Amino acid sequence: MATSTLTLNVNGTTRTVTVDPNTPLLWVLRDTLGLTGTKYGCGIEACGACTVLVDGGAEKSCDMSVTEAVGRKITTIEGLSPTSTHPVQVAWIAKQVPQCGYCQSGMILAVSELLKSNPKPTDAQIDSAINNLCVCGTYQRVREAIHFIAGN
Amino acid sequence: MNQIATPAVARRGFLTGALATGGGLMIGTAVPVSGRAATVTTKAVTTSAVNAFVVIGSDDSITILSSGAEMGQGVLSSMPQILAEELMVDWTRVKTAPAPSGAQYLNPVTHSQSTGGSNNMRSWFKPLLKIGAAAREMLVRAAATSWGVTVDKCTVANGVITNTAVTPNVSLSYGAVAAAAALLPVPQSPTLLSATTGYRLIGKPILRPDIPSKVNGSAIFGIDVRIPGMVYAAIKNAPLAGSTVKSVGAAPSGSQAVNLGDSVAVTGANTWAAFQNARSISVQWTPPAGTLLNTSAAIDTKLVSLIASGPAAVGEKVGDLAAAMAGAKQTVSMTYDLPYLAHACMEVLNATANVTATSCEVWAPTQGADLNLYTAMALTGLTADKITIHPTLLGGGLGRKFEQDFVAQAIKASQALGKPVHLTWSREEDFGHDLYRPVQKSKVTVGLDAGGNILGWNNRIAAPSVLQTHFPKYVVNGLDTAALAGATGLFYKMNARLVDYAMLNANVPVGFWRSVGESANVFVIESAIDEVAAAAGKDPLAYRQAMITDSCALAVLNAAATAAGWGTKPAAGHARGIAVYYGFGSYVAQVVEIAQATATTIKVVRVCCAIDCGQVVNPDTLIAQMQGGIVHGLSAAMWGQVTFANGAASVRNFNNYPLVRMPQMPKVDVQIVNTPGAPIGGAGEAGVPAVAPALANAYFALTGTRLRKLPLLLAPAPRYDD
Numbered sequence: 001m002a003t004s005t006l007t008l009n010v011n012g013t014t015r016t017v018t019v020d021p022n023t024p025l026l027w028v029l030r031d032t033l034g035l036t037g038t039k040y041g042c043g044i045e046a047c048g049a050c051t052v053l054v055d056g057g058a059e060k061s062c063d064m065s066v067t068e069a070v071g072r073k074i075t076t077i078e079g080l081s082p083t084s085t086h087p088v089q090v091a092w093i094a095k096q097v098p099q100c101g102y103c104q105s106g107m108i109l110a111v112s113e114l115l116k117s118n119p120k121p122t123d124a125q126i127d128s129a130i131n132n133l134c135v136c137g138t139y140q141r142v143r144e145a146i147h148f149i150a151g152n
Numbered sequence: 153m154n155q156i157a158t159p160a161v162a163r164r165g166f167l168t169g170a171l172a173t174g175g176g177l178m179i180g181t182a183v184p185v186s187g188r189a190a191t192v193t194t195k196a197v198t199t200s201a202v203n204a205f206v207v208i209g210s211d212d213s214i215t216i217l218s219s220g221a222e223m224g225q226g227v228l229s230s231m232p233q234i235l236a237e238e239l240m241v242d243w244t245r246v247k248t249a250p251a252p253s254g255a256q257y258l259n260p261v262t263h264s265q266s267t268g269g270s271n272n273m274r275s276w277f278k279p280l281l282k283i284g285a286a287a288r289e290m291l292v293r294a295a296a297t298s299w300g301v302t303v304d305k306c307t308v309a310n311g312v313i314t315n316t317a318v319t320p321n322v323s324l325s326y327g328a329v330a331a332a333a334a335l336l337p338v339p340q341s342p343t344l345l346s347a348t349t350g351y352r353l354i355g356k357p358i359l360r361p362d363i364p365s366k367v368n369g370s371a372i373f374g375i376d377v378r379i380p381g382m383v384y385a386a387i388k389n390a391p392l393a394g395s396t397v398k399s400v401g402a403a404p405s406g407s408q409a410v411n412l413g414d415s416v417a418v419t420g421a422n423t424w425a426a427f428q429n430a431r432s433i434s435v436q437w438t439p440p441a442g443t444l445l446n447t448s449a450a451i452d453t454k455l456v457s458l459i460a461s462g463p464a465a466v467g468e469k470v471g472d473l474a475a476a477m478a479g480a481k482q483t484v485s486m487t488y489d490l491p492y493l494a495h496a497c498m499e500v501l502n503a504t505a506n507v508t509a510t511s512c513e514v515w516a517p518t519q520g521a522d523l524n525l526y527t528a529m530a531l532t533g534l535t536a537d538k539i540t541i542h543p544t545l546l547g548g549g550l551g552r553k554f555e556q557d558f559v560a561q562a563i564k565a566s567q568a569l570g571k572p573v574h575l576t577w578s579r580e581e582d583f584g585h586d587l588y589r590p591v592q593k594s595k596v597t598v599g600l601d602a603g604g605n606i607l608g609w610n611n612r613i614a615a616p617s618v619l620q621t622h623f624p625k626y627v628v629n630g631l632d633t634a635a636l637a638g639a640t641g642l643f644y645k646m647n648a649r650l651v652d653y654a655m656l657n658a659n660v661p662v663g664f665w666r667s668v669g670e671s672a673n674v675f676v677i678e679s680a681i682d683e684v685a686a687a688a689g690k691d692p693l694a695y696r697q698a699m700i701t702d703s704c705a706l707a708v709l710n711a712a713a714t715a716a717g718w719g720t721k722p723a724a725g726h727a728r729g730i731a732v733y734y735g736f737g738s739y740v741a742q743v744v745e746i747a748q749a750t751a752t753t754i755k756v757v758r759v760c761c762a763i764d765c766g767q768v769v770n771p772d773t774l775i776a777q778m779q780g781g782i783v784h785g786l787s788a789a790m791w792g793q794v795t796f797a798n799g800a801a802s803v804r805n806f807n808n809y810p811l812v813r814m815p816q817m818p819k820v821d822v823q824i825v826n827t828p829g830a831p832i833g834g835a836g837e838a839g840v841p842a843v844a845p846a847l848a849n850a851y852f853a854l855t856g857t858r859l860r861k862l863p864l865l866l867a868p869a870p871r872y873d874d
Contacts, residue, residue, distance in 0.1 A: 023424055031384060031422035036376035037369020039547070040423070041498055042579045046806040046872040049498060077369035084368040092367045096359065096772055099780055100224030101366030102498040102547030108367060127815040131871065133806060135498045135548050136224045137783025139817035141776070 006070050010035070011079025017066070025069045026050045026061040029076060037077035037105045041133065048132030051106030052076050058113040077105035080112060087149050088112045095145040099136035107132045111146060120150040200330035202287040203338055204256035205235055205280075212311060212327035214239075215247045219257035219276070221267035221519045222250060222362065223549035224780065225836040226773035229360035231276055233769055237346055237353045238284030241311040241326070248361050253521040253541035265522035268554055268664060270736035270834020273769060277832045285342035287333075294333035295324045357772035362545070374517030374544040375576060377504040382572035383408075385565055386426035387558075388416045388433060389577075389585040392799045393661050394440035401434030409433055410568040417565040417575060427578045446659040446799035455593040455656060458614035459487065464652035465631035467613075468640040471648030476608030480599030484687045488596070488676045489861040491793035493589035493665055494801075496809055499547020500582040503562035506572035507532055512539045514563065517546040519554040527556045531563050550784075551664035555587055580804040587663030588794055588801075590616040590635070591656070594676040604688025604695065609649040611639055611676065616662045617655050630655055637669025638735050638841065639677065643702035660796055666784055667840035670735045675789075675862065678731035678845030683858060692730055692849060693718050704764050704827055705732055708741040711762035711825050716743035723747070726757065729849030731842040737833030738765040739825075742782070744818075744846040746854060754851065754866045756786060756818040763822065763838060766830035774835050778822040781839020786818070787811040789844035791863050810869035 004021040007014060010033060017032050024043075029035040029052070041049030043062050050062040053075035061069075080086045088108050091097075098104045107130070114121060114129045121129065126146055134142070199209045207215040216235050220227030232248045251257045257265050261275035288308060295313040296303045305317040311326045346352065365371035390396070400416055403409040407429040410417040416435050420426030445451060458464075477483065503516040505528075512532045518524050524541045528534070546553055562575040577585075592615035599608035617632040626633070631653060640651050665671055685695035693713050700706050709732045713719075716728055725748040732741035745758040761778045768774055791810035795802040803809045848859045851866060859866075 020421070020425065023422065027422045027424035030376075031424075034378065035369070036372070036378070039373075039498075040375065040500065040576075040579075042806045043427075044579075044805055044807060047498070077367075080368070084364065089367040093359065093363055096363060096776065098224075098363055098366040099226070099776060100222075100498065100546060100548050101362070101371055102373060104366050105369050130814050131873075133498070133811060133813060133872075135496060135550075135784070135811060137780040137812065137817075138776075139783065139812070139814050140779055140820055142814070143817070 008069055010074045021067045023066050024062050025064045025066050028066045035076050035078050039102055039105055048106045049103050051109045053109055058110045091145040091149045095141050097138050097141040097145050099138055103132055103134045200334040202290055202333050205283050206287040208326050208330035210327045212325045214241050214245055215249055217249055217251040219251045219265055220272040221543055221546055223546035225777055226360055227272050228362050230769045230773055233353055234277055234280040235284035238281050239288050240308045243353055243358050250543045253525040266520035266554055268519055270837045274737050274832050274834055281344055282342055285344050286339045289339045289342045290333040290336045291326050291329055293336055294329040354769055371545055373499050373547045375499055375502045377515040379504055379506055379572040382574045383419045384423050384426045385417045385419045385573050385575045386430035387561055387577050387581055388430040389581055390437050392439050395437040398436040398438045404429040404432055410565045412561055412564045423576050444659040446796050448795040451658050455614045458654040459593045459595040459612050464654040465629055466652050467636040468651040473608050473610055473648040473650045476648035477599040480607050481602045482600045485597040486680055486683055486860060488594045490592040490672045492591045493788055493792045494583055494586045494794050494803055495550040495552035497548030497550055497552055500579055501558035501577040503559045504574045505562040505566040507563055507566040515542045515544055516559050517553055518543050519549045523556055524559050527560050528563055550666045583803045584801045587661040589665030590662045592672045596680040598684050604690055606646045609646045611651045614654040614656055616658055618662050618664055634669050638673035643705045644699045645701055667837040670841040674733045674841035675844040679848055682849040704739045708739045708762040708764050708825050711823050712741035712743045712760050715821055715823055716760040727850050727854035729846045729853055731845040733842055736837045738763055738838040740838050740842050742842040742846045744850045746850045758819045760821045762825050764825040764827055765833035765835055767832040771824055775822045777835040778839040779820045782820055782843050783812050785840040785843030789847050789864055791869055793863050807872050813870040816870050
């Protein structure tokens with residue numbers, strides 16, 4: 001396995017990694033950089049557990065190679081807020097959204113992106129924008145928490 | 153009270169250490185999670201284990217351990233909530249952590265540390281009150297002794313003990329006396345303050361302490377465990393269950409392969425590399441001997457013959473069925489059909505093991521810490537005192553993480569490699585090598601009199617046996633009582649009844665799945681009751697109201713029906729269906745409202761749920777469990793199925809195992825119905841079973857077509873990509 005040394009911008013910090021350049025960003029975050037908040041669910045972009053923000057846009061990191069991430073700003077759940085007080089995080093606690101919590105890192109990042117572009121989404125807009133899988137079935141609380149943030 | 157650990161009973165690990173030294177252990181090491189915990193060590197603080205469940209720091213930090221596996225149901229919060237009631241502490245200051253494996257944590261009813269069957273709260277409610285009270289009395293006694301006063305001169309509130317014998321009063325915090333308290337004998341009959349004052353915390357919708365860690369990425373699931381010196385590994389399971397490894401080809405460059413007997417572990421530079429290596433390595437297998445029944449069509453044929461005739465084990469027999477049927481004015485007979493289901497936990501199976509010649513440590517997202525201990529003992533030959541199991545948070549459990557396969561693989565790989573191993577299953581392995589919820593057919597024959605009363609009820613169940621493969625000693629004369637769960641002791645008026653069971657012996661691995669036997673049997677019974685009501689020309693609700701003999705069942709039935717507006721005309725193109733059952737110590741009724749979406753599809757609009765689980769600990773968590781259980785039941789009812797071709801599962805990832813997503817989420821209303829003084833019932837399983845029959849019943853109300861086969865496939869599979 002040939003490795004390359006790559007420079008990444010993760011949560012505002014420059015990180016240098018030496019990995020197989022084909023490695024998905026997900027596994028570099030989790031196994032190389034120790035940022036385990038980003039989760040593996042399917043490996044085929046079908047569940048959204050691995051969602052991170054790439055230049056501010058929600059992307060699935062399980063099928064994006066680390067090489068594609070070079071030169072872009074990566075934000076993981078650990079970097080969403082230095083004090084864990086992003087409005088989505090605050091609402092998630094207020095509404096007690098997570099159950100097992102495994103999918104919530106991806107869910108929270110996807111919602112944070114939605115609210116940036118659309119601060120007052122309708123239910124239909126939420127349905128259209130948020131397609132992360134939550135096997136615990138927290139969807140109703142996700143919706144309530146979004147409306148809570150939006151002041152709807 | 154062996155669940156209150158005395159110093160002599162505490163087995164090993166930080167509890168014993170703290171007790172033996174009267175403190176001195178760091179908080180970071182007191183949280184048995186992972187390497188990350190060590191980074192939060194607060195240096196100057198010592199902790200003392202007042203008993204097996206309570207660790208108090210000299211900084212007044214309070215950690216309450218939960219012996220339940222936290223897989224989303226909130227047991228890491230709700231068990232400590234019960235204990236904190238009597239400990240008299242400020243809940244906002246309480247931290248909680250999973251307990252390691254240990255005799256002190258065995259469920260007092262099941263004598264196991266496994267979480268399943270909605271057993272934790274039911275078994276632990278009263279013991280935890282006593283454990284909290286015992287810890288409080290030890291703390292108060294330590295303070296009283298330091299003041300030279302009797303304990304009756306002390307009051308306690310919010311973790312502070314006050315000496316009222318002096319003016320002005322003086323106080324000591326729990327943290328100040330914890331080390332002394334830990335050395336005192338454990339009171340065996342402590343006084344419950346809540347018995348006279350009522351509950352202070354129990355019954356309140358308090359915030360779960362695990363949730364902040366679940367919104368910032370710091371929560372540690374099994375898959376997040378990182379141990380110094382560990383290697384990443386992935387699994388290659390045998391394509392055909394029951395096979396053994398014949399030979400293993402060369403390991404891919406830079407990796408090591410370990411023959412585990414029934415599977416092969418392959419290492420890699422990271423988890424992804426290990427996945428690639430496990431996929432690419434060549435392994436020859438020896439399949440199990442004999443003719444295998446592991447193709448869905450053949451299994452179906454066998455089930456058809458099993459329900460038609462032949463011997464069956466009697467699960468329930470009341471009255472003379474043949475005579476009752478002979479006197480019936482009308483007989484209806486229905487056959488219901490349920491598929492194998494996958495667990496599909498969000499977190500794939502994984503475990504981390506560090507085995508040396510003299511010790512074994514395991515970190516796993518496990519529903520059965522005690523079972524992991526037995527597995528480790530059997531594999532390593534070490535005694536229990538040399539083994540520590542660290543249960544982590546679970547990214548869903550659903551019955552799958554009670555199994556031992558993935559834990560055994562990590563232990564064996566660590567033994568072979570001589571270093572810590574973090575073993576992860578790919579999603580494809582997780583779906584393809586599940587122990588599936590059993591397939592089932594049920595034939596229900598009902599004899600009615602002219603008024604629609606049930607004279608005779610016959611339910612023949614044919615299904616594989618989970619008990620036979622997991623706990624064969626509990627199968628007596630071919631009867632698997634777990635397969636009959638929810639099918640016997642029904643609360644409907646019935647004169648004669650016979651419920652019997654014909655075991656299917658197929659070569660597809662089966663296991664417990666959220667809501668176990670009730671996941672299948674409640675669909676059968678509540679569909680059949682609906683059919684009987686229709687045959688009798690009665691409204692489904694009115695018929696149930698007339699036939700139900702249990703006032704608690706009637707109460708939830710009426711509550712759900714009223715909330716759903718039963719009796720008012722639904723909107724054009726809408727219809728409602730209802731189902732009610734008793735299981736896991738709780739009564740649950742659900743009304744599902746659906747709308748015609750296209751000529752051939754429907755949309756689930758709303759579910760009104762009523763639950764009576766007796767004493768409620770955290771009503772918000774209870775509501776969350778109903779919401780989640782309904783989603784789980786709805787996904788399975790709509791689309792859930794795994795079929796097999798020569799043992800190969802049809803499903804390998806989320807792209808062909810459709811589950812409810814945001815657009816499919818109906819509005820769910822949950823009502824809590826309280827029966828004063830009722831014993832505490834379960835919640836984790838309780839929300840699941842009634843959804844499928846209520847949905848099929850709604851479809852009958854909408855279309856006049858009765859659906860007896862799951863999945864219903866009444867809506868397009870949710871899109872899974874973006």
